[in-house]
Amino acid sequence: MRIVVCDDEPLARERLVRIVQESGHEVVAQAMTGAEAITAVKMQQPDVILLDIRMPEMDGVRCATALNELDHPPAIIFVTAYDHYAIAAFKANAIGYLLKPANKDELLEALGKAKNLNAAQLNEIRKLEDPTARPLREHIAARTHRGVELINLKDIYYCTADQKYVKVHHKEGVVLIDDTLKELEQEFSERLFRVHRNAIINLSYLDFLETIDSGQYQVRFKGIDETLAVSRRHLPALRDKIQNM
Template sequence: MTAALSALVVDDEQPVLDELVWLLERDDRIGTVRAARSGAEALRVLDESDIDLVFLDVAMPGLSGLEIARVLSRFRSPPRVVFVTAHDEYAVEAFEMNAVDYLLKPIREERLRESVRRACVDSESAAPATEDSIAVELGGVTRFVSRRTVSYVEAQGDYVRLHTADGPSHLVRVPIGTLADEWADAGFVRIHRSHLVSLSHVREVRVNSGRCSVLLPVGDDLVELVVARRHTRTLRELLHERAL
């Protein structure tokens, strides 16, 4: 049986802090629960105690949850992190930091228990995350989609739809321009104002009457996307470099 996890809850709002501590103490997978009302206090607790799982409020005075998580990532054995917030605009950045989960306030007990389950699974695997993930929300449940599985990204207003090589698509609230900047180093390139493609998933480049297009896998099919003229040269150069 897996040993109970030690947890630390960090939130500057006392009612939220008290509720999270109370809910976690009701979970038999959690052993000790510590609490902190600021980033500085949280770091003191982490320095003094062995903590397995940290529930971090994203927006706090002083050190934010994201800043604390960056400090934790430099620990030799960093605790697993669950972000807690009233807003979802930090989800992309949070999961690029390999967070276990991303909880939206108000917290539901069953949703919190799912976060603990994920932390337990992560603990049992003992293998560090080797690739970035992005959080997608479906039916009140946050799931992780590996960036490696994404063939292309389609802009839909302030959202993007992630089309994966194994078939499913996922809607995420982030502008395509933001994702293009954040995923450039992972081999994603803009081919059109509405499309961002993964170079590793490009199966074929076609040129017909001066028009360039690329074929990418989505499930059992190949999807053809037109490349805007101003992006054609950059795309072909990047594909050539990747083939060398």
């Protein structure tokens, strides 16, 4: 793939360039600022840009927003020393968010995702979206002891409220996030469905609805043995949803 590397720190930029080139990809341009990155992308039409966030003049999030306005935007992978920009990064359609110093394996994994979801596909997705709506995320960012973890939406079974946090139950385990169930339900309304005031489920993993004691209901999932209670309030809507799936 053709890649632009943007970082205002020369050593960090050189490290990324080395990893990219050793992996058989082509670095078509290097940039030190967001403005330089935009110019490079317009000239080189790369498949991917590796983009720092904290830079002078124009930060990486603003740069990514500008890149997304191009006719053929590159896939964006942020590489930064700061974990608290993850939410803003994915609202800017980033497909990856790596913490410095970037781990080679993680970088190659992110580049692999970029290869599967190239710039042309991203452009087609944006054409179908309401231009006034928030960009669609495919990942949910969670802060863990390992830093920022990106949980792919397709790997999430269900989410439950846990005091002021939300627990995301996914294929690799459980993480806590700051988003509320209401925010997740609104943003991913086509994929996450409310079954209880304290729970939303990924419809892709819904196996069946079953009756338990005293007329209560619960849902079972594909691939796991866990169940979730369904409240009386949300039962009719869930039944309608199942009939139309």
